[in-house]
Amino acid sequence: MSRIIRVGGAQLGALNLADTRDVAVERMIALLEQAAAEGCNLVVFPELALTTFFPRWNLETPEEVDRYFETDMPSPETQPLFDRAKELGIAFYLGYAEREIEGGQEHRFNTSVLVNGDGNIVGKYRKVHLPGHAEFDPKRAFQHLEKKYFEPGNLGFPVWKTMGGLFGMCICNDRRWPETYRVMGLQGVEMVLLGFNTPATNSQRPEEADDLRGFHHDLSVQAGAYQNGTWVVAVAKAGVEDGHKLLGGSTIVSPAGQIVAKSQTLDDELIVADCDLDECTFYKETVFDFARHRRIEHYGLITQQTGVVRPDAAE
Amino acid sequence: MSRIIRVGGAQLGALNLADTRDVAVERMIALLEQAAAEGCNLVVFPELALTTFFPRWNLETPEEVDRYFETDMPSPETQPLFDRAKELGIAFYLGYAEREIEGGQEHRFNTSVLVNGDGNIVGKYRKVHLPGHAEFDPKRAFQHLEKKYFEPGNLGFPVWKTMGGLFGMCICNDRRWPETYRVMGLQGVEMVLLGFNTPATNSQRPEEADDLRGFHHDLSVQAGAYQNGTWVVAVAKAGVEDGHKLLGGSTIVSPAGQIVAKSQTLDDELIVADCDLDECTFYKETVFDFARHRRIEHYGLITQQTGVVRPDAAE
Numbered sequence: 001m002s003r004i005i006r007v008g009g010a011q012l013g014a015l016n017l018a019d020t021r022d023v024a025v026e027r028m029i030a031l032l033e034q035a036a037a038e039g040c041n042l043v044v045f046p047e048l049a050l051t052t053f054f055p056r057w058n059l060e061t062p063e064e065v066d067r068y069f070e071t072d073m074p075s076p077e078t079q080p081l082f083d084r085a086k087e088l089g090i091a092f093y094l095g096y097a098e099r100e101i102e103g104g105q106e107h108r109f110n111t112s113v114l115v116n117g118d119g120n121i122v123g124k125y126r127k128v129h130l131p132g133h134a135e136f137d138p139k140r141a142f143q144h145l146e147k148k149y150f151e152p153g154n155l156g157f158p159v160w161k162t163m164g165g166l167f168g169m170c171i172c173n174d175r176r177w178p179e180t181y182r183v184m185g186l187q188g189v190e191m192v193l194l195g196f197n198t199p200a201t202n203s204q205r206p207e208e209a210d211d212l213r214g215f216h217h218d219l220s221v222q223a224g225a226y227q228n229g230t231w232v233v234a235v236a237k238a239g240v241e242d243g244h245k246l247l248g249g250s251t252i253v254s255p256a257g258q259i260v261a262k263s264q265t266l267d268d269e270l271i272v273a274d275c276d277l278d279e280c281t282f283y284k285e286t287v288f289d290f291a292r293h294r295r296i297e298h299y300g301l302i303t304q305q306t307g308v309v310r311p312d313a314a315e
Numbered sequence: 316m317s318r319i320i321r322v323g324g325a326q327l328g329a330l331n332l333a334d335t336r337d338v339a340v341e342r343m344i345a346l347l348e349q350a351a352a353e354g355c356n357l358v359v360f361p362e363l364a365l366t367t368f369f370p371r372w373n374l375e376t377p378e379e380v381d382r383y384f385e386t387d388m389p390s391p392e393t394q395p396l397f398d399r400a401k402e403l404g405i406a407f408y409l410g411y412a413e414r415e416i417e418g419g420q421e422h423r424f425n426t427s428v429l430v431n432g433d434g435n436i437v438g439k440y441r442k443v444h445l446p447g448h449a450e451f452d453p454k455r456a457f458q459h460l461e462k463k464y465f466e467p468g469n470l471g472f473p474v475w476k477t478m479g480g481l482f483g484m485c486i487c488n489d490r491r492w493p494e495t496y497r498v499m500g501l502q503g504v505e506m507v508l509l510g511f512n513t514p515a516t517n518s519q520r521p522e523e524a525d526d527l528r529g530f531h532h533d534l535s536v537q538a539g540a541y542q543n544g545t546w547v548v549a550v551a552k553a554g555v556e557d558g559h560k561l562l563g564g565s566t567i568v569s570p571a572g573q574i575v576a577k578s579q580t581l582d583d584e585l586i587v588a589d590c591d592l593d594e595c596t597f598y599k600e601t602v603f604d605f606a607r608h609r610r611i612e613h614y615g616l617i618t619q620q621t622g623v624v625r626p627d628a629a630e
Contacts, residue, residue: 128610128613129608129609129610130608131602131608152610153610153613156613157613158626159625159626160626161625161626166625166626173602173608176542176602176603177542177608177609178493178494178497178538178542179493179497179609179613179614179617182493182494182616182617183613183614183615183616183617185623186616186617186620186622186623186624187616187623187624187625187626188623188624188625188626204597204601205597205601212571212573215572215573216541216571216572219534219537219538219541219572220538220541220542222534222538223493223534223535223537223538223542226531226534226535227491227492227493227535227538256527256531257530257531257534258527258530282519282520284623286519286520287446287488287491288491289622290621290622290623291621291622291623292622293444293445293446293488293492294444294492294494294621294622295443295444295467295468295621296617296618296619296620296621298443298468298471298472298494298498299494299498299617299618300498300618301497301498301501301502302494302497302498302501302611302614302617302618303611303614303615303617303618304611305501305611306605306606306609306610306611307501307604307605307606307607307609308500308501308502308503308599308605308606309501309502309503310474310476310481310502310503311473311474311475311476311481311502311503
């Protein structure tokens with residue numbers, strides 16, 4: 001049986017502070033319909049796809065923060081997206097800011113869901129690697145306050161068996177961390193879905209060459225794909241949001257680590273590729289046959305210590 | 316104080332079965348002298364630099380195998396290399412096949428040493444990730460019997476404080492495994508030295524496009540460098556050994572993951588770069604500040620299980 005998934009990477013252009021959920025959902029539905037016309041089975045939307053990338057702003061009051069978060073998914077505003085996808089029989093990945101009240105405690109996560117072609121949420125992921133900082137930083141060219149607005153994800157990196165394959169999710173900065181892909185690789189993942197919002201400028205090094213940001217994005221995604229023999233679909237929110245430029249470069253990467261589709265704009269844009277999950281097999285059974293080649297007895301530091309401990313030995 | 320190391324990557328062309336150690340050592344000394352003339356402080360030689368890449372041959376008798384192994388380092392044949400490097404005040408990395416008799420037991424490793432500018436061995440590394448297979452495989456276009464000739468390294472991935480910085484070593488296939496760099500990164504490594512012998516053809520997929528081997532090499536090394544904010548110096552034995560072509564592509568990669576020097580031939584060739592160890596700092600203190608960003612509570616599988624365990628949950 002063929003295991004080819006026709007994937008659409010549904011890049012979104014800018015969403016400004018003034019844009020409501022309705023604007024975002026309307027644009028996502030348009031991309032979804034384009035994907036349907038092109039025969040896609042699965043569409044990947046960006047991280048925090050419903051609003052502007054608000055962690056660049058230092059929001060002061062709970063009310064200011066709350067307006068960017070969803071307490072239900074689907075919500076009234078996103079229900080039309082769920083409905084249309086179900087009608088079209090298209091599965092999708094959607095990133096959003098999640099507010100959860102559990103046992104009287106409020107929790108906030110940077111979250112994504114995987115919705116199957118029947119409209120059911122089959123998986124939820126909460127971003128583990130939050131970049132940036134927790135308090136206003138006057139030294140930065142602009143803020144990146146993800147550690148203020150979100151808790152680190154508490155669901156790990158699950159892999160779901162669905163659509164005839166093994167699917168994982170991660171979000172934005174997770175893609176720079178080889179641990180992200182490896183934990184999913186150890187569960188046999190065949191396709192990793194990820195949305196991102198990446199400022200086009202390094203807030204701590206504004207003089208950095210323009211192309212370095214895109215290079216680091218590609219490098220991380222391509223290495224993660226190759227080193228685990230998996231497809232990776234990485235989809236941006238791109239463009240200039242209220243004067244702040246986000247990187248584009250949405251990309252679909254094969255288990256060989258090669259880019260098979262890439263966005264050409266910073267606007268709403270659909271990239272499409274036929275992704276044969278069976279292409280993973282060669283890598284998983286040869287150079288990255290983990291069972292034969294990994295040596296966990298030498299990996300201890302990876303899970304024993306969080307930060308750097310330098311060797312004491314002097315010359 | 317400046318922490319710029321002028322590194323020479325001393326790629327070697329082919330060594331055939333008929334070539335003795337003397338041939339290899341003479342060519343290495345020539346590269347060492349060229350490196351001295353160019354002001355290098357440190358020279359990196361390839362993996363198994365003293366002989367042909369013998370794991371491509373299915374050697375039958377202990378005598379056939381033994382001839383490729385060193386029981387002492389320096390050995391009589393390599394002493395001139397150690398002497399000349401000491402005279403020139405150049406540190407070096409050297410890969411060789413190591414035979415050790417310990418408690419009456421014989422052990423064989425794919426080994427490298429780091430020798431400082433005073434001629435002292437300051438570090439030893441034994442290859443952890445042995446590629447290939449342990450028994451003759453009639454299905455392969457040629458053999459890759461590293462698992463027959465070597466035990467996996469038993470020294471882990473140490474990092475040494477020397478030459479004003481933090482240095483690590485790995486060998487060939489180790490470079491494809493993000494665990495390699497991460498274990499050293501967690502010790503603050505600033506420069507990873509690695510030699511390799513990589514067949515230009517994939518023995519299990521001879522029809523693979525030519526450029527894919529070099530791409531996978533670059534991708535792995537560049538990602539390892541960037542994701543740990545470290546220099547990586549990767550040096551090939553290259554060229555056609557008794558009809559078997561080895562990949563070249565010796566490369567020096569910056570902590571930004573960018574290639575700053577690359578070999579242009581498959582022959583003896585020196586590549587040189589000024590590597591400022593302080594360039595690591597920006598990455599180690601921002602995007603890859605492990606202490607702030609890593610989440611080891613979600614990495615457990617990496618050290619708990621060697622091979623893949625697929626999720627049971629069905630759709």
